[in-house]
Amino acid sequence: MTRSKRAQVLDESANLAAQNIQEDDPVTYEEAMSGSQKQFCKKAMEEEYNSIMTNETFTLVNPIRAAELNPIGCIWVYKIKRNRDNSKRYKACLVIKGYEHVKGIDFEETYAPVGKLTTLGYLLSLAAKLDWKIHHLDVVTAFLNPKIDSEVHMELPTGIDWLDPAASRNACVRLNKALYGLIQTPRLWHEDMNSFLLCLDFRQSNADPNLNVRRDVLLLHYVDDILIFHTDDSAGEEGKKALKDKYKMSDLGPATKFLGLEIDRDEDGITLSQQAYIEMILRRFDMHEVNGISTPMNPNVRLYEYEEDEGYADTALYQSIVGSLIYAALGTRPDLAHTIAALSRYSAEP
Amino acid sequence: MATAKPALRYLKKTGTTRLRYSSSSTTELHGYTDSDWAQDSQDQKLQGGYVFMTNGLISWQSIKQEIVARSTTEAEYVACSKAARKAQWLIQLQKDVTGSQPQGPTARYSDSTGALKNITNRASKARTKHINIRYKNSCDLQERGILDFTHVRSEDNLADIMTKPLPITAHQKLSLSMNLR
Numbered sequence: 001m002t003r004s005k006r007a008q009v010l011d012e013s014a015n016l017a018a019q020n021i022q023e024d025d026p027v028t029y030e031e032a033m034s035g036s037q038k039q040f041c042k043k044a045m046e047e048e049y050n051s052i053m054t055n056e057t058f059t060l061v062n063p064i065r066a067a068e069l070n071p072i073g074c075i076w077v078y079k080i081k082r083n084r085d086n087s088k089r090y091k092a093c094l095v096i097k098g099y100e101h102v103k104g105i106d107f108e109e110t111y112a113p114v115g116k117l118t119t120l121g122y123l124l125s126l127a128a129k130l131d132w133k134i135h136h137l138d139v140v141t142a143f144l145n146p147k148i149d150s151e152v153h154m155e156l157p158t159g160i161d162w163l164d165p166a167a168s169r170n171a172c173v174r175l176n177k178a179l180y181g182l183i184q185t186p187r188l189w190h191e192d193m194n195s196f197l198l199c200l201d202f203r204q205s206n207a208d209p210n211l212n213v214r215r216d217v218l219l220l221h222y223v224d225d226i227l228i229f230h231t232d233d234s235a236g237e238e239g240k241k242a243l244k245d246k247y248k249m250s251d252l253g254p255a256t257k258f259l260g261l262e263i264d265r266d267e268d269g270i271t272l273s274q275q276a277y278i279e280m281i282l283r284r285f286d287m288h289e290v291n292g293i294s295t296p297m298n299p300n301v302r303l304y305e306y307e308e309d310e311g312y313a314d315t316a317l318y319q320s321i322v323g324s325l326i327y328a329a330l331g332t333r334p335d336l337a338h339t340i341a342a343l344s345r346y347s348a349e350p
Numbered sequence: 351m352a353t354a355k356p357a358l359r360y361l362k363k364t365g366t367t368r369l370r371y372s373s374s375s376t377t378e379l380h381g382y383t384d385s386d387w388a389q390d391s392q393d394q395k396l397q398g399g400y401v402f403m404t405n406g407l408i409s410w411q412s413i414k415q416e417i418v419a420r421s422t423t424e425a426e427y428v429a430c431s432k433a434a435r436k437a438q439w440l441i442q443l444q445k446d447v448t449g450s451q452p453q454g455p456t457a458r459y460s461d462s463t464g465a466l467k468n469i470t471n472r473a474s475k476a477r478t479k480h481i482n483i484r485y486k487n488s489c490d491l492q493e494r495g496i497l498d499f500t501h502v503r504s505e506d507n508l509a510d511i512m513t514k515p516l517p518i519t520a521h522q523k524l525s526l527s528m529n530l531r
Contacts, residue, residue, distance in 0.1 A: 128406070211447075213446060292362040294360070299517055333367070334407055334528055342515075
């Protein structure tokens, strides 16, 4: 993979992550444990800790050996999810500080392929023509599934004293399975699922490693999101069942949203759009009440000739606008592609 | 001072636009390429672009090319080469998904007669022999019958929208032709 490709992939994931940022998520353990959210956060942490223990993600290590092990730190990350009915759901996730890793000691290979949006477009195009059904599955705690490929030790999580008082006497833990935040986790998960799919006779595509194909069923996966394309209901159900038997899944039914892109069907075919994402960008930059215009860039004015205006002299703001627009231009808005390419050239000095 | 504001105001007007994959049109793969002198660049490099469609748009890119072209023909030639590489990838994807080779060559359109001449019969060798060998993949793919480069009128070239800002009517016309509505 070339450097520019890698940068592009990183940009894409950074943009995906940006969509998930919410203002009221507690940022630290201390913040979660003070204030009105305490009981919800505690409950979420208990759920996460229990699922880690059931999964045998790590083994406790006796204090005598601790000094030579160099355990890596870990933190709790909190996320408040909104249900469709707008009620809140608290999630806590234990994340290892992957950036303290040393290549060659704690990990070897890290590359994990990221699904190409082009593949999604092509599959939707065929689905519209050939009337394929599309189902969406979501792997629960996907990254906790694969076994780890090297010896990694981690400090005890904060809050262990009340989460699991008996365990708090130990010095650190040794990981048996991958954990969120570990540099090699995405690759381990991709390999884990791919080798399972090969056992089920799903061939990995040469063009896109995130696409697996079997006679009448196609699987497109992006980390823990899986789309199943099929014509024959029984083949689709059988593929779904095999996956559900192996991994813990939530079945999201007919696909309506994938990677933040909205998928809709009508009598004339399938549409792909990012209306919610665009609405969010406009609100974030306080542009949701301005007057609209018909083209994204005036052909008669050169970009660098614009007069400084209301706050756009701020480089960071300019970069964050362009950054937010990139995912739209890559996702469903080819009409913006040239504008974004042109604007990107001025990111350093707008 | 560059500004991103018009792009946001454009989205304000067109936020509900969708890419459409129509069940009634053909899923045969075809593509368009174009290039233009980058209007904002001081280094004379080119803005190239391509789009690929089936019954809807599946791939597009607007990129600043790494070389300084000596002529528009050379510029189009480089753009064709980039698009040809993407076309090869798409043909592989098609093969993986459908399990069969596409029937006949994949059609590719360009509006530069000069570049097309170079690709289809390797004409005017003296004027193009300085073009780096890595841009000559399109000739090879044409000769092997995998791609078929043909001419399209400039105003019907969908890739035009990837290379420069367009006036309202042209912008809207090309958006519609890309099945964007």
